[in-house]
Amino acid sequence: MEARGLLKELLEMPGGDQILKCIQCGTCTGSCPMAQAMDYGPRRLFAMAKGGDFHEVFKANTYWICASCYFCTVRCPRGIKITDIMYALKRMAVARGYAPRERSVYIYQAFKETVEEYGRLSEAKMMQKYLKKSPLDAVKNASLGLKLLLKRRMELKVRPVKDPAAFKAMLTKARELAREGEAPAGSSGLCGIKGDIL
């Protein structure tokens, strides 16, 4: 897609237009506890997006690594809700099939699948799904898992919502609405609703 179209799409997402206010001061990246692990800090990502380099933006791991600690948002001198924009960019990337082979992506997927299936989170189920995708981690974290179990910090029993089928129907409807281009209100924080490829 044209870079201009992509930028327009970003600007139209909730809070997306705030990116225009960025003065490239670097407070966000300087404040980011995860910046070391990112290909690009938020500041550079915004510069690339404003400049139309979306290919690079979508390839970046920035928003996959973002821990949503909100340090950047609190400190931004322009009042930009940076964390929200991270979600927006993530949704755009996902909609276009970008999902880097990152463990954090597997976590998001495992989380989403568990919630879809049971209507709420079950840590044990989620870990089970995650470890299937990243089996090496199973070996690495075996002893930790055991300790958590022994201390009763992880519940094996799954407790689904009362009516998981109804919950699924709601999700389906939400997806339909999203496809019609009417993003359901309050969807900004919900990962993966708009372009559901996960």
Next chain:
Amino acid sequence: MARRDEPRVGVYICHCGINISYKVNIEEVVDFTSRLERVVVARDYKFMCSNIGQELIINDIKEHNLNRVVVASCSPRMHEKTFRNACKKAGINPYLFQMASIRELVSWVTEDEREATQKAKDFVRAAVRRVIHHEPLQPRIVDINPNVLIIGGGIAGMQAALEIADAGRIVYLVEREPSIGGHMAKFDKTFPTLDCSACILTPKMVSVGQHENIKLLTYSEVEDVSGYIGNFEVKIRRKPSFVLEDKCTGCGECVKGCPVSLPNDFEYGLMDRTAIYRSFPQAVPNIFVIDKEGFSPCRNACPAGLNAHGYVKLISAGKHEEAFKLIMERVIFPASLGRACPAFCERECSRQLAGGPVQIRALKRFVADWYYENVGLEPPVVAQEKKEDRSVAVVGAGPAGLACAYYLAVQGYPVTVFEALEKPGGMLRYAIPEYRLPNNLVDKEIEFVKKAGVEIVCNTPVGKDGKRIDELFKEGYKAVFLGIGAHKDRTMGIPGEDLKGVHHSITFLRRINSGERVVLGDKVIVVGGGNSAIDAARAALRLGAKDVTIVYRRSRVEMPAFPEEIEAAEAEGVKIQILTNPVAFHGKDGNLSEVECVRMELGEPDESGRPRPIPIEGSNFKIPADSVILAIGQYPDSAPLAEDGLEINRDGTIWVDPETLATSREGVFAGGDATKGPSTIVEAIGLGRQAAEYIRRFLEGEDLKARPYEEHWLETVDREEVLKKRRYEVNEPHRPSERPVAERIKDFGEVELALDEERAVEEGRRCLDCAGCCECRQCELLCEANAIDHFMKEETLEVKVGSIIVATGFKPFDPSNLVQYGYKRYPEVYTSVEFERLNNAAGPTGGEIRMKDGRVPGRVAIIHCVGSRDENTNRYCSRVCCMYSMKFAHLVREKTGAEVYEFYIDIRSPGKMYEEFYNRLQEEGTHFVRGKVADVTDVTQSPEEEGRLVVVAEDTLAGKVRRVPVDMVILSVGLTAAEGADKVAHLVGISQDQDGWFIELHPKLAPVSTASDGVFIAGCCQGPKDIPDTVSQAAGAAAEALSLIMRGQVEVEAATSYIDPEICVGCQQCKKICMYSAIDYDPARGVCVVNEAVCKGCGLCAATCPNKAVTVKHFNNEEIFSELEGVLL
């Protein structure tokens, strides 16, 4: 009414370049207009405001005989004046002109061209309909008072003052600080030339101070401004500086005596100063001021008005003798008070909220003991001439009587004290047990009073059974003071009260204090909850009782005894049984054996405000007891005095006027427990001293009530505020130690031990100087010029001026809330203004850039845009920070050789030689890192960072997060509106923008004028700016003011109110509502009249008048309704 000519209207539509024509179809509007009724000509032109445009109007007026003009263009604020003048030139009254705004209200704000054109037509039609009804008005001419008021004595105010004063006009320069100079006086160097701020400023300050045309009013604030252009009336509040301006020579001797230590605001708290101070050595005027914010809480808490703050500070400075003298001005018996005073002062001490109260009572004990030991028993007073013919008789040698006697004696009045008992001292001797107050100490302090000239005669009761008051007067005494105390025990009136073993507290305490070892037995019950109950119980323990129980009828919180006393008694093993009251005493062979009690419960509050105790029926029980001591109160033995012509209250106290302490009998005064009922020593002494003053007035034939007793009294300062402003450590008081319980209950030796000198001085230093000045008056002794007046009062000065220049400056941004920068958390984080002081030769380090531990910093970070360009604080750029930050970088490198890192977002260096200065800094090797700092932290990650502050920021040009370890961080804080700017704006009638800066009349063309005629602004009060811009603006404002003065007269708006006397019924509602006091009532005609010189034409009166008698000229109903019709048609 003048005959109206047939209206002939000319309408002119302006294109404003393309500003109007790009949206409005001008041709269509002209066409539409030309067909309107009464319109003779309608034309358009590219720029109506140009000379050619105006000529067009003038020619048409003459040619077509026009008598009304409408211009449709920008807005009246821009060009109403221009076109009115054009009309005037052409010979028609300027008020026969009307303007339609089709730029601000139409073309700029309407998107659709068709809509815009329609709107323009409507507005033109409205203007035409209105202008037809316009009437010629004559503008009023007012004289301009040539004096000028300047508010703010910073560089802007000084510059403007000098310009005007040099032109020969009088300037009132009002500055709220003690010295002029403003912020510039705090700076070391100025950018970009690096010339010394003081060197260029102080000559100007001196000129201002010495100029004969400048009336310098420092330490003053404008309180009220009324009037209008050319004729302002200003009220100026002159804060008391407590130093006489015309006497102070600025020698600075006074400072040497001041024991007070307060944060130095001029140095931003980087160091302390004394209460009497001068902001800086070059201050103008070069005089000292005393920082006195009120009275300290301790001082106003004392019933005797003793200045605790004063003597505590004197002790802390090692001036024990001076401290003792200060105490003696207010109370006698300091050593006794130092032991047995309930210390109301300590309860109010601000330190209550910061570790514990200053041990004021213990300090008094220390200093009294010290004086008696090191100086002796000589009263520290100057001998007065004896006033033999005015002798005074005092009845009762207790604290009240002796205080009265002492304060009369030291003034030279012969005083004789008559005491009924064997020895003087009253309750001090006979009621307070020796473990709290030893009798030999009382003897010592009575000796001290005697040395002041007081004669004491014992075993001489006065009243019915002794010496009569008449006799005293016959013997030649001119006045009598009755301080007979309250020595009579109350009785319960229940069965068995006459049994052996039933004691009454006052009698009991008197017996043991006289040295008798009263035999009580093992089990003792004390009845009552007051201090004498506690005294009796603790004394009983010391007499060998094994089991002492206090029985009280209410609950513990209602016990009137002081909490410390109750605690001490309990510590010694006294038991307390609440909600219990005796109903009978049972005995065997006339000896007490059992106390029968009843349980009580609490009911509704009684007249004392405490819940009423109600006996629970059938709850009677018996306690075996060997003795019981009833401590249920005492009352004065005043019955014998009633027969000497004194009025006695129902509770047995003597009636006195609470202010003068005069009794119902002329020349007889009374005070202490005798008038108040049982209270405290300190209250008795206070009343004794008060009586002495009123007796003095009586003896000298003065009007007793002409002046209040406390002529010098100030409000108590707010403790919370004090704790906010002072810097202090929360620490435990140095409490006096006590003898161990097991040891002390065996005898009557003192329980509490004295503080040693070292601990006393340390404890004195804990005082937070709540009031600022402690009024120890050491400065008075040191001032050879006699310039100090501690009783100075605030004054209000009224001046008349013709114009006002506001130059109130700015306030540096406070970065405390930006926690990520660690300000106030890490000692080495400074604001830029603090750094200016650190770098200033007159500052706390003498201009050496040193860290708080004295080291020279090796690496320094300067953080830009702190409190600027930030949605979380201020959105605007503060304009000066980039440049002063670079100045800092240069100075740091020059003075210390340190590596300097400038963390910036953008460098803004627009100004003459500014960019060159930036280049110079780059060449000097300053590290410029482009990135706003995210964090300043002491959490280290590498050995290099150890012991340093780490500045974390993304170097946005290198695309990398950096951690830069530094020794010192300077926050380049922005500029914010000055404190109190809103008040000043309100006073002079100018407005502030969203950030608090004053709004100029026009951002480009009238930058120093305001919407308030005759009021000008200069410097940072209008917005952040540097010194060159400030000075230019100040000179500009001065020029505006001078221009006004040179004109001598000025036209003011003719659109004022008019009250039709035919319709007015004189209800005066308009007079009440008028904000400008422009309406007067004429009682002769019974109508209200408008004073046109004062009226601003606001229209409030017109809206208020119930009879519609008021019209606002140029805004009458016809005009307004026609205009509305024109828009709405």
